[in-house]
Amino acid sequence: MIGLRIVLATALLGLFTVGGNPTLGPVLIGALCGFSWLEQGPRVAAISAVLSWGGLLLFGTLRGQPIGEVASKVGSIMGVPGIALVVLTILYPVILSTAAAYLAAQVSPIGRLARRRT
Amino acid sequence: MRRALLSVLSAVALAACALAGVRGAGPVPPLGQLLDPANGAWAAARHDELPGDVSVDIPNLSAPVDIRYDRRGVPHIFAATELDAMRALGWASARDRLFQMEAQTRAAGGRTSEWAGARAVESDREMRRLGIAAAAERQLAGFAPGSPARALLDAYADGVNAWIDGMSPGDWPIEYRLLGARPERWSPVNTMLLFGRMGWTLAYGPMEQRYAAAAGLVGRDAAAALFPPHSVIVEPIQPNGSSQPRFDFRPLPPPGAPDSAMGRVAALFPPAQDPGDEPPSRFASNNWAVSPKRTAAGKALLSGDPHLEMTLPSIWYEAHVVVPGALDVYGVTIPGAPGIVIGFTRDVAWSFTNTGADVVDFYRETVDEPASPTRYQVDGAWRALDSRIEEYRDQGGRVVAVDTLRFTHRGPLSRAADGSWMSMRWTVLDSRLRPDVFLGAAHAVTTRAFLDSMAAGYGAPAQNMIVADRGGSIAIRSTGHYPIRPAGTSGVVVQDGSSSSSDWQDFWPVEQYPQALDPAQGYLASANQEPIDPKVNPVPLGWDGDFEPWRALQINRLLRADSAVTPDAMRRYQTDPGSDRADLFVPFFLEAARAERAAGRGTPSLDSAAATLGAWDRRYTRDNVTAALFELAMRELSRRTWDELSNAAGRRVATPASDMLLNLLQDPHSRWWDDRSTGEQVEDRDAILAMSLAAARDSLVRQYGADWRWSRLGVTRISHLLGLPAFSLRDIAVQGGPGTLNPASGAGFGPSWRMVVELADSVRAWGTYPGGQSGNPFSARYADRVPLWAAGELDTLVVPRDTASLPANATRARARLTPTSGSGS
Numbered sequence: 053m054i055g056l057r058i059v060l061a062t063a064l065l066g067l068f069t070v071g072g073n074p075t076l077g078p079v080l081i082g083a084l085c086g087f088s089w090l091e092q093g094p095r096v097a098a099i100s101a102v103l104s105w106g107g108l109l110l111f112g113t114l115r116g117q118p119i120g121e122v123a124s125k126v127g128s129i130m131g132v133p134g135i136a137l138v139v140l141t142i143l144y145p146v147i148l149s150t151a152a153a154y155l156a157a158q159v160s161p162i163g164r165l166a167r168r169r170t
Numbered sequence: 171m172r173r174a175l176l177s178v179l180s181a182v183a184l185a186a187c188a189l190a191g192v193r194g195a196g197p198v199p200p201l202g203q204l205l206d207p208a209n210g211a212w213a214a215a216r217h218d219e220l221p222g223d224v225s226v227d228i229p230n231l232s233a234p235v236d237i238r239y240d241r242r243g244v245p246h247i248f249a250a251t252e253l254d255a256m257r258a259l260g261w262a263s264a265r266d267r268l269f270q271m272e273a274q275t276r277a278a279g280g281r282t283s284e285w286a287g288a289r290a291v292e293s294d295r296e297m298r299r300l301g302i303a304a305a306a307e308r309q310l311a312g313f314a315p316g317s318p319a320r321a322l323l324d325a326y327a328d329g330v331n332a333w334i335d336g337m338s339p340g341d342w343p344i345e346y347r348l349l350g351a352r353p354e355r356w357s358p359v360n361t362m363l364l365f366g367r368m369g370w371t372l373a374y375g376p377m378e379q380r381y382a383a384a385a386g387l388v389g390r391d392a393a394a395a396l397f398p399p400h401s402v403i404v405e406p407i408q409p410n411g412s413s414q415p416r417f418d419f420r421p422l423p424p425p426g427a428p429d430s431a432m433g434r435v436a437a438l439f440p441p442a443q444d445p446g447d448e449p450p451s452r453f454a455s456n457n458w459a460v461s462p463k464r465t466a467a468g469k470a471l472l473s474g475d476p477h478l479e480m481t482l483p484s485i486w487y488e489a490h491v492v493v494p495g496a497l498d499v500y501g502v503t504i505p506g507a508p509g510i511v512i513g514f515t516r517d518v519a520w521s522f523t524n525t526g527a528d529v530v531d532f533y534r535e536t537v538d539e540p541a542s543p544t545r546y547q548v549d550g551a552w553r554a555l556d557s558r559i560e561e562y563r564d565q566g567g568r569v570v571a572v573d574t575l576r577f578t579h580r581g582p583l584s585r586a587a588d589g590s591w592m593s594m595r596w597t598v599l600d601s602r603l604r605p606d607v608f609l610g611a612a613h614a615v616t617t618r619a620f621l622d623s624m625a626a627g628y629g630a631p632a633q634n635m636i637v638a639d640r641g642g643s644i645a646i647r648s649t650g651h652y653p654i655r656p657a658g659t660s661g662v663v664v665q666d667g668s669s670s671s672s673d674w675q676d677f678w679p680v681e682q683y684p685q686a687l688d689p690a691q692g693y694l695a696s697a698n699q700e701p702i703d704p705k706v707n708p709v710p711l712g713w714d715g716d717f718e719p720w721r722a723l724q725i726n727r728l729l730r731a732d733s734a735v736t737p738d739a740m741r742r743y744q745t746d747p748g749s750d751r752a753d754l755f756v757p758f759f760l761e762a763a764r765a766e767r768a769a770g771r772g773t774p775s776l777d778s779a780a781a782t783l784g785a786w787d788r789r790y791t792r793d794n795v796t797a798a799l800f801e802l803a804m805r806e807l808s809r810r811t812w813d814e815l816s817n818a819a820g821r822r823v824a825t826p827a828s829d830m831l832l833n834l835l836q837d838p839h840s841r842w843w844d845d846r847s848t849g850e851q852v853e854d855r856d857a858i859l860a861m862s863l864a865a866a867r868d869s870l871v872r873q874y875g876a877d878w879r880w881s882r883l884g885v886t887r888i889s890h891l892l893g894l895p896a897f898s899l900r901d902i903a904v905q906g907g908p909g910t911l912n913p914a915s916g917a918g919f920g921p922s923w924r925m926v927v928e929l930a931d932s933v934r935a936w937g938t939y940p941g942g943q944s945g946n947p948f949s950a951r952y953a954d955r956v957p958l959w960a961a962g963e964l965d966t967l968v969v970p971r972d973t974a975s976l977p978a979n980a981t982r983a984r985a986r987l988t989p990t991s992g993s994g995s
Contacts, residue, residue, distance in 0.1 A: 072339050074206035075191035079184070108207035117215040118948055125896040125947065126211045129348065130198065141205045141212070144187065151184035158177055 054092060061085055061100035062107070065145065069108060075148065082149030086156030097153035101145035109141065199350040203339075214344035215948040220983030221265075227990040228257055228332045230325070235987040237262055238976050240968045243943040243951045245985075246490040248973055252609065253325040255491045256508045258987055260329025260356070263487055267505040267945040268333065268353060269343035270483050273891050275360040275506060278367035279303045283562045285349045288570045291562045295573060298560050301582035302370060304575065305599040306362035322606045323358035326508035330356035332987075343945060345892060350565060361605055364506040369598030371478070372524050373631030373650075375716070378532050379439040381662045383823035386433030388814050389426025396422070396815075396826040399660065399710040401700040402833045403719035405726055407634055407646060408684040409691055410703035413730065415723055419833050424841035425814040435664055436823070438534075438586035454718055454913050455523035456744070457636040458695035458725055459644040461688060466734040467928065470638040473740045474512050474521025474925040475911075479918060480888045482898060482953060484941030486512075486923045490969060499612040500935065500969050502923050509608030512923060514935060517615040518639045519927035523696045525632035525648045527711035529597040531655075531674070533580055533667030537591050546578050546591075547668050555583065580673070593667055595674060597630040597651040604628075617645035618687065625649050625680045632711075634684075634696035640929045646694045647685035648701045652678040652711050660710075682707075693729045697721035697911070719829050720909035723750035740926040741936065744911060745962035747789040751828070751909035752800055758835050759803060760784050762859035776860055779803075779867035790907035792881040797907055799878060802866035804908075807831065810858050813846050828909070880907065886914040888940055888956065890947070897947040902960050912962070924964060936964035 061081055068077030078101055085100070086093035113119045123134030130137065189195070191202035204210050220239050228235075233250035235258040240246060245262040249255035264271060276282050280294035280303055297303070313320035334353050346352060377397070385393035405415040456475040462468045478485055486502035491510065501513015512521050537543035538552065545552040555576040562571040576583040580595040604610075607627035614620035617637045624635055625647065632650020653674040655661060665672040684701035686694055699722035701711065727750065728743050729735070763780035766772055779799060786796035808831060816822050834842055838855040845853045845861075853861075870878050881903035890897035904920070906912025914920030925937040940959045944951035958965060970976040 069206060070208040072206075072209055074208075074210065075188055075202035079188065105207050109212060112207060112212055112215075117212065119212060119215075121948060122212055122215060126204075126344070126348075128896045129894050137205075140201075141207060144191065144201060144205050147183050147187045148191070151180040151187070154176060154180040155184065158173070 054096065057085070057089060057092070057096045058099050058103065061096055062103045065100055065104040065149070066108060069104065069145075074145075078145035078148035079152045082152030083156040085149070086153030086158075087160045090157045090160060090162065093153040093157050094150045097149035098146050101149045102142055105145050106142055109138070194350050199348050203350060204347045206339075209338065209340035209342075211344055211347050213340040214347070214946065219949075221985045223984045223986075225986045225988060226261070226332065226336065228261060228329060228987045229990045230328050231257055231987060231989040233989070236973055237985040237987065238970075238973060238981050239983040239985075240976065240980055241982055242488075242965060242968075243982065244488045244490060244968070246492065246968075246970060246976060248492045248494075250493065252493050252497055253321060255493050255497065256322055256325040256609070257329035257332070259489060259491060259503065259508065260326040261333050261987060262329075262489065262985075263503065263505040264330040264333035264356070266943055267483055267487055268330075269345045270891060270945050271330070271356070271360070271506045272354060273345075274367060275363045278363040278370070279306070279360075280560075280562075283564055283570060284567075285351050285565065287564045291571045294562055295571070297370075298573070298575065299582060299584050300370060300374070301575070301577070301594075301596075301599050302363065302366035304558055304577070304582070306359050306366050309362045309603065310359045319604050319606045320358070322508050322609065323361055326361065327356045327358050344947065348892075348894075361506055361508060362603075364504060365603055365605065366598060368504070369596075369631045371631075373527070373529050373598055374596070375528075376439065376530055376532065377528050377662045378664050379436060380824040382432045382436035382439075382664070384815055385429045386436050387425075387428055387817065387823065389429050390432060391423045392426050393432075395420075396830060397662070397824070398830075400704040401717040401719055401827075402829045403699075403723065404703050404705075405699055405719060405722045406684070406703045406706075407648065407694070407696040407699060407701040407722075408686045408703070408706070409689045409694070410706055413691070415719075415726070416703075419836045421837060422830075422834055422840060422842060434588070438588060438590070438592060438664065440587070454698055454721060454919075456695070456697045456721055456725060456911055457521040457523050457634065458693060458729060458740075458743075459636050459638040459646070460693045460729065460735045460740075461638075461644045462642040464692040464729075464733050464735055466736045467930070469928050469930040470640070470642050470644055471735055471737060471740055472514075472519040472521065472636065472638040472644075472925075472927045472929070473744060474519075474636075474923065474927075475744050475921050476512065476522060476923055477913065477920055478922040480886070480914075480920050480922060480940050481918075482888050482890045482941055482947070483945035484922065484939050486939050486941075488937070488939070488943060492970075492972065494972070497609075497612060498971065500967065501925070502937075502939070507608070508605060510612060511608055512925065513612075514925075514927045514929075514933060515612055515615075516640070516933050517929070518617065518620050518637055519925075519929055519933075519935075520611075520620060520635060520637040521925065522633040522635055523698055525634050525650055525701060525711065526698060526717050527632050527648075527650065527652055528661040529630060529632065529651065529653065531595050531653070531661050531665060533578075533593045533595070533665045533672060535578060535583060535591045535593050535667040537583075540589060540591075542574075543576065543583075543591060546583070546593075548579075549668075549670050553579070578667070580667070592664070595653075597632075597653070597677075600629055600651065602627075602629045602651070615639065616641065617643040621645055621647045621649070621685070625683070634698075634701065636694060636696060638927070638929055640931075640933075643688055644694050645685070645687040646696060647680075648683050648696075648711070649680075650683075652683075654678060682709075684711075691730075692733075693735075695722065695725045695729060697725055716827055717829070718827075718909075720749070720751040721911050721913070724748060724911055737926050737928050737934065737936065741924075741962070741964050744921070744924050744926075745905050746911050747791045747794075747905050749788055749790060749907070749910050752786075752788040754832055755804065755835075756783060756786065756788060756800065758855075759800075759859050759863050762856035763863060765856045766860040771857075771860070773864055775867050776864040779863045782867070783863065790880055790884065790905060790910050790912075792879070792884075792903050792905055794880045795878045797880045798874075798883040799863075799866055799870060801883070801908060802869055803863045804828075806862035806865045806869075807859065810845055810862055811842060814842065884916075886916055886920055887918050888953070889918055899953060899956060902956065904960050905962055921959070924959070926964060933969060935967040935969065937967050938963070938965050
């Protein structure tokens with residue numbers, strides 16, 4: 053079940069990102085995960101963020117984009133090693149979507165009900 | 171408790187990340203835009219390649235346009251009308267150079283704060299106070315709707331905007347990601363701003379400041395002698411009938427008493443950049459043409475070699491525009507300019523060098539209210555000041571500063587350091603520059619027609635325009651607006667603005683411009699030297715003071731000695747490592763070393779330096795080990811000689827041209843030789859020369875040990891427009907040095923486009939520039955021409971008459987531009 057959820061979230065986040073919403077996308081998808089799948093939501097959101105943005109990076113590399121050169125040069129402009137830029141690229145949607153998922157799970161009426169029962 | 175803590179942490183992380191993602195943090199750009207793997211920095215490389223074979227809709231196009239990119243990435247534009255061709259040129263230029271186009275026009279218009287924030291306001295203020303933005307708007311408004319000039323600007327903008335409108339965020343040049351900005355649509359006024367920017371680069375050098383600063387320290391007589399209206403070395407652009415240069419050496423009056431009044435005038439100007447040990451001859455350029463009687467093939471040859479700031483992307487973009495039966499022009503354009511600026515057709519070839527001329531004057535104005543004037547006085551009557559509110563905005567569009575700019579009938583009014591008001595008259599702000607001038611001139615089929623076409627529409631910055639035609643004619647004319655000043659005044663002194671008698675009376679008529687057509691000597695050459703022999707016409711173009719005679723001596727020497735010039739010889743001359751400057755100075759150093767030794771003041775260091783210098787072949791080849799010694803000795807010589815021109819803080823306020831140093835060498839006991847720092851001791855010429863030479867050697871040994879190869883010292887750099895090291899090239903070793911035909915400098919100035927054209931039945935041409943066609947730092951075409959350029963080699967240029975003449979294997983990509991539905995006529 054969780055696998056299906058990850059696939060769904062990954063696809064949605066990929067679509068949002070390609071559509072030009074690199075910040076709003078992870079937040080919305082994360083919130084959706086948290087709202088819908090409660091405690092599992094942050095985990096689903098985090099994994100889908102890694103798969104989605106990592107996949108897009110990999111796709112660019114396979115299409116011949118010089119990812120290493122971009123990492124090295126843009127990294128040097130920002131004063132960080134190239135690898136740090138790659139890590140940051142993966143971390144950025146993970147933080148956004150996981151945090152959004154956690155918060156959404158807290159305010160979700162279903163979640164509140166479940167917590168009250170426990 | 172744990173849940174609450176996690177909630178708070180999540181909220182903080184979400185807020186911080188979202189804020190950094192959308193707005194950025196400090197110098198960090200918005201991270202979302204930057205890191206986005208689909209459209210951000212990672213995707214920048216997507217824009218790397220040429221279009222393959224694409225079809226694009228362009229508004230207002232009258233018929234389809236075919237763009238074929240050759241193996242060198244040069245777009246060959248085949249269009250049905252000239253306006254369509256300019257739409258295509260706008261599209262192609264924007265496709266490769268959009269960020270550069272916007273960056274340059276933003277800089278000219280004083281709008282960089284909208285990218286960089288409040289820290290850029292001061293540089294924006296400087297640009298707006300020059301009046302370039304106001305002039306650009308006025309110039310544009312002067313073109314009636316539908317006029318040829320306006321139609322051209324609109325057509326070009328159509329093409330640029332078609333590219334902008336068709337971009338997805340992933341196509342945005344990476345610089346926009348780094349700045350957190352987005353591309354702005356192109357306006358026709360941007361082209362006028364670009365021309366204004368070129369005027370500022372090439373024709374804004376207030377001599378008033380330098381003269382006043384020098385006079386403030388050594389008196390007016392000495393300052394006037396140090397910065398004379400005419401060059402000491404006469405090798406003019408307009409041939410004077412002589413087969414060798416003339417040296418008009420004249421004694422220099424000794425340094426006089428400081429003139430405090432002139433010192434106060436100098437203080438009116440903002441502090442100038444330190445002129446260094448030799449005056450900055452940064453924007454040197456060369457061009458020459460040889461008539462058929464002196465070429466091996468009996469065909470006219472032309473060499474173009476403009477020197478400008480070398481940037482990545484390059485200032486130039488190479489293109490070929492064909493409109494069957496109307497236009498067939500190849501060359502380089504400045505991205506943003508609708509036309510080929512330097513290049514050739516099948517009939518004529520042309521190139522420019524900058525004309526040394528004083529085309530800016532300052533006037534002290536009498537105003538009604540010193541704090542916030544609304545009127546100024548001329549001939550006893552008050553006149554209203556024109557005013558204009560200037561707002562400076564930050565990245566978010568918030569107004570961060572507001573200025574009121576005021577204008578007299580002369581030009582922009584600005585407040586001097588002492589609180590008084592000065593206005594400025596500058597030819598670049600006059601509204602007579604026509605943006606269609608380059609396109610118009612490309613229709614010429616003879617040298618005379620070309621020059622007349624340029625003279626009719628070109629005003630500033632003044633350029634030595636050289637041209638050759640297929641019929642074997644060669645010609646040159648220093649075209650531009652040169653002010654006729656009131657009798658008895660020169661452009662070197664700040665004028666009294668309260669009298670209309672101080673105003674410029676007119677501009678020189680074209681007939682008076684320095685010029686030559688098919689001279690008997692069989693060649694023409696310009697290299698920023700004084701255009702005309704003062705004995706032929708003593709009226710100066712204005713007090714420039716920075717005439718560079720050395721390259722003119724060198725190219726004239728080479729051309730005089732060659733009566734069977736070939737295209738390859740033209741190419742070799744462009745990077746000839748010889749130095750007439752060294753030929754003239756080295757004997758003085760050697761003689762001084764001998765004299766010092768004879769007087770018992772020799773040192774091992776001096777002996778060693780003199781021996782090295784004496785064995786020098788005086789060539790700036792990359793493996794040469796003595797060029798560095800000479801250059802350092804020259805710097806030492808200038809520093810020690812012109813010490814009187816340093817102010818109390820030890821900062822040089824002005825440096826005479828280097829031919830003035832040669833002039834001074836003729837007088838071994840001039841008081842200028844005395845080094846003030848040695849107190850009672852009085853030095854003469856030989857002592858200063860010997861000290862300079864020995865000091866240069868010691869300094870080299872200290873800094874470089876035994877390896878003084880020119881390839882270690884004479885390196886240049888090509889910086890990215892934003893100065894980003896990751897996108898720049900450094901330490902490029904070149905053949906050539908100061909005063910040679912290839913004076914690429916460490917400061918990043920040098921040959922920006924080299925071209926050789928042979929005008930035969932079918933035109934043949936070669937060229938290259940230090941960069942590449944693409945502005946994308948991740949493109950293979952970003953700097954692919956630099957190795958060839960550094961080696962002094964040229965590419966063969968492909969000039970197809972039609973699409974069929976460009977075979978498929980010579981075509982790298984293709985774009986078909988089609989009229990947007992309903993827009994074609």
